Amino acid sequence: MGELNLLFRKRIGYPQDETVTFEKVDTILDKTAKSIPFENLCIIANKTAEISKENLKNKILLKYEGGLCYDLNTILFYFLIENGFNVSLVQGVVYNHIGNQWSSTGRTHVAIVITHNEYRYLIDTGFGGNLPLKPVPFSGEIVTSQNGEFRIEQTNTEQGNYILHMKLNYKDQDWKMGYAFDTRKSVDESDLNEVQKIIIEHPESSFNKKPLITRFTDRGNLILTDTSLTEWTDGKMVKKDIAPEQFKLIAKEQFGI
Structure with missing residues (x-):
């Protein structure tokens, strides 16, 4: 078992000798959301580093920090790869409900697509308080978790070819858009570093102003x-x-x- 695999299990409190099957992904998402904070302290302190497997391991698994979507979902992505899963990263555009428009920072949300038995699911541990906490199938089926209800709609827009919809417990009466994402473009570390650069520098970024x-x-x-x-x-x-x-x-x- 690789070092990242062992360290990730230790960070979230998952047994080191237990095989991670697809049926256990719910547990991984739940433990990750409760163990690794969504936070922007490195940006506020001007202490960000290049997004890489080694740097994320150091930041999140050794120094016990948290991170934003491109930190949290990428370290989870590497963990899932080490456990034999078929996963890829995707970029998305968050819907701004205050302004009733798509975020002006563009495709700066990062999430994971996992394929199991030829079916695809969205998983996300980097969407703040809006996490599904379970894999959400591309079929449109509604998934219910501690945090609410979630479903995916297939659509072709400038923002992407799928939209995550959510209805959060105690907060939402009706369905609302979370973000659009695009599965047609592969995402690598250069894309992740470009996302981080935008989040750090963009005047309308919500993560570069206060902790x-x-x-x-x-x-x-x-x-x-x-x-x-x-x-x-x-x-x-x-x-x-x-x-x-x-x-x-x-x-x-x-x-x-």
């Missing part, structure tokens, strides 16, 4: 900014204002970073 950390819990999720800590538990939200100097302490206590 954000979020992770799932057994009963909801936690969201930390430089001004507040928000905890969702069984659909109930408690938001506490914090002083900027409290941020690092809470990040360590609640998120392990």
